[in-house]
Amino acid sequence: MANVFAFVETRGADVRKVGLEAVTAARQIADKFNSEVHALLLGPPGIAAKAAQLGQHGADVVIVVEHAALGNYNPEVATATAADRIKSGGYRVAVFSTSAQGRDLAPRVAARVGASVVTDVLTVDAEGDSIVVRHPMNIGKVIATIAIDGSPAVIAMRPNVIAPAQNARAGRVENAQPAIDPASARVKVIETKQGGGGKLDLAEAPVVIAGGRGLKAAENFKLVEDLASAFGNAAVGATRAVTDDGWRPHADQIGQTGRLVSPELYIAVGISGAVQHLAGMRTSKTIVAINKDKDAPIFKVADYGIVGDVFEVVPALTEAVREARKHH
Amino acid sequence: MKIAVCVKRVPDMDVRFRIATDNVSVDEAGLKFDINDFDAWAVEAALQLRDKNAGSEVTVISLGPDVVQETIRKALSMGVDRGIQLKTDKVPFDGLAIAKTLSEELKAGSYDLIFFGKMSPDTSNGVVGPMTAELLGLPCVTAISSLEIADGKGTAKRELEGAQEIVEFPLPAVLTVDEGLNTARLPSLKGIMAAKKKPLEVKPAQIPAPQLTVRKLELPSERKAGRVVGEGAAAVPELVKLLQTEAKVL
Numbered sequence A: 001m002a003n004v005f006a007f008v009e010t011r012g013a014d015v016r017k018v019g020l021e022a023v024t025a026a027r028q029i030a031d032k033f034n035s036e037v038h039a040l041l042l043g044p045p046g047i048a049a050k051a052a053q054l055g056q057h058g059a060d061v062v063i064v065v066e067h068a069a070l071g072n073y074n075p076e077v078a079t080a081t082a083a084d085r086i087k088s089g090g091y092r093v094a095v096f097s098t099s100a101q102g103r104d105l106a107p108r109v110a111a112r113v114g115a116s117v118v119t120d121v122l123t124v125d126a127e128g129d130s131i132v133v134r135h136p137m138n139i140g141k142v143i144a145t146i147a148i149d150g151s152p153a154v155i156a157m158r159p160n161v162i163a164p165a166q167n168a169r170a171g172r173v174e175n176a177q178p179a180i181d182p183a184s185a186r187v188k189v190i191e192t193k194q195g196g197g198g199k200l201d202l203a204e205a206p207v208v209i210a211g212g213r214g215l216k217a218a219e220n221f222k223l224v225e226d227l228a229s230a231f232g233n234a235a236v237g238a239t240r241a242v243t244d245d246g247w248r249p250h251a252d253q254i255g256q257t258g259r260l261v262s263p264e265l266y267i268a269v270g271i272s273g274a275v276q277h278l279a280g281m282r283t284s285k286t287i288v289a290i291n292k293d294k295d296a297p298i299f300k301v302a303d304y305g306i307v308g309d310v311f312e313v314v315p316a317l318t319e320a321v322r323e324a325r326k327h328h
Numbered sequence B: 001m002k003i004a005v006c007v008k009r010v011p012d013m014d015v016r017f018r019i020a021t022d023n024v025s026v027d028e029a030g031l032k033f034d035i036n037d038f039d040a041w042a043v044e045a046a047l048q049l050r051d052k053n054a055g056s057e058v059t060v061i062s063l064g065p066d067v068v069q070e071t072i073r074k075a076l077s078m079g080v081d082r083g084i085q086l087k088t089d090k091v092p093f094d095g096l097a098i099a100k101t102l103s104e105e106l107k108a109g110s111y112d113l114i115f116f117g118k119m120s121p122d123t124s125n126g127v128v129g130p131m132t133a134e135l136l137g138l139p140c141v142t143a144i145s146s147l148e149i150a151d152g153k154g155t156a157k158r159e160l161e162g163a164q165e166i167v168e169f170p171l172p173a174v175l176t177v178d179e180g181l182n183t184a185r186l187p188s189l190k191g192i193m194a195a196k197k198k199p200l201e202v203k204p205a206q207i208p209a210p211q212l213t214v215r216k217l218e219l220p221s222e223r224k225a226g227r228v229v230g231e232g233a234a235a236v237p238e239l240v241k242l243l244q245t246e247a248k249v250l
Ligand SMILES: Cc1cc2nc3c(=O)[nH]c(=O)nc-3n(C[C@H](O)[C@H](O)[C@H](O)COP(=O)(O)OP(=O)(O)OC[C@H]3O[C@@H](n4cnc5c(N)ncnc54)[C@H](O)[C@@H]3O)c2cc1C
Pocket: A211, A212, A213, A214, A215, A238, A239, A240, A241, A242, A253, A254, A255, A256, A257, A258, A259, A269, A270, A271, A272, A273, A274, A275, A276, A277, A280, A290, A291, A292, A293, A296, A308, A309, A310, A311, B037
């Protein structure tokens, strides 16, 4: 049977949106083969409570691995556990996410099971004996259609290209142990600095508000944060000009050498729109730009632009968004 | 310390690419090539470690046709001690096939540290480093933005979504380099002269059969031209209306 494996990313005791997307993508593939989706859910004690949610999204089987040391991503444990299961399960396709975590995990697991891997997958289909995916190359300036022969086909979906969908299956729970003792991992995390607790991840946030050098100083990012909180479902990003100056951490950088985002709505605040920045956000569904220079290149990709001073426009927009959301 | 850095020759991305007539490759006419930025930062990190640890040596390895010798020479002119070209006519789009080929060479070198770039912009895949680490059975930290090595162990910072992790790892290890680790030095004139005399070994590469086949390349559809809604704060109500009724994102 050509069953499909899905790796479900968790954060603390929660399933991440990309995890539901992975299960949804796996369901779509399994439906073509009339086969089952087996989802691997790795997390701290209590994570089993999320198995039902995965069943609703199309998992026939949920393999639950609970361990006190799995509140945070542990690459060696996740790799060993996923690889063992993929090998013993004989899956046709293994689906991961192209988050920071998935970028680390998918290639490791693929190498362990002797498979190649395509990351940042936009679409996936089954054609004859091949799994066929689309993958952006050359920082998104070229789109490749790639056939994966050999089994399993290991793919990592780009976040936000498949909306999590309900498609209920049994979600039969199987309990399992981590394939290696977490204490035996060779790479040890000695410190974790959370960047603003509870903040949404850039890669999966439906709305991204990004600030550039037009904001003039680190403290003015408050304007961007206020706009983000008015939306309620927004993450804050930045340009390299800003991360280079230390106004924001590098993890917030969007672009060729930073993160890749593809939200429903992207608002560029005081950003010129250099190609290297566009590489990280041009596939956003709707782009808004606020810039005082009417000739700034960002306006070429923006669906809606406002020519104006960010210090005047952004507070007004924040107010208006707050007002609009009140009426929902 | 024996340090290896895997480096790749990549085209400058600041252009409009054309698809070649075979439909499965990019037309290289007129493209400018150089070492991948992430790999240049990896070379810089390796050189800094070598200079702090007497008796160390840095080797760069590149898999590809003879043109990759330019990329190797660039690294040599930055100060790298020696280069190895794993010679092949064509490198397939297949991270595993590349990782297998590189790992055979790396195995033979018994390196203490092996550096990769986080990603090469042409494949935009970012997999060869961690895949090679797995094949070699070595500990691996991806996307590092700080690094210290002391007493046979390393400490690195990696940035995850919304968090920074400081990790500790034993040597030998594989590291992939993110932006922010350092600023790569430019080759000096003296370095360029010296590079000409440094050893560059050419070895035939045996690339295993790829599992991936590029069937087609296409240019993405252009975004349709947007519009300027208006000027200043006065344009905000109109923008909000459009976000609600047209884009339906609010
Ligand atoms: C190899 C390489 C990789 C790179 N990778 C990345 C990357 O990953 N991500 C990235 O972002 N960049 C990257 N860059 C850098 C990129 O080329 C640009 O330098 C950078 O994106 C510019 O950032 P910015 O738009 O914030 O600043 P600027 O280009 O300085 O733009 C500031 C904008 O703010 C506007 N402005 C100023 N004041 C106001 C005001 N009061 N109100 C409204 N608007 C105002 C100005 O008109 C201007 O358009 C890379 C560069 C290279 C060479």
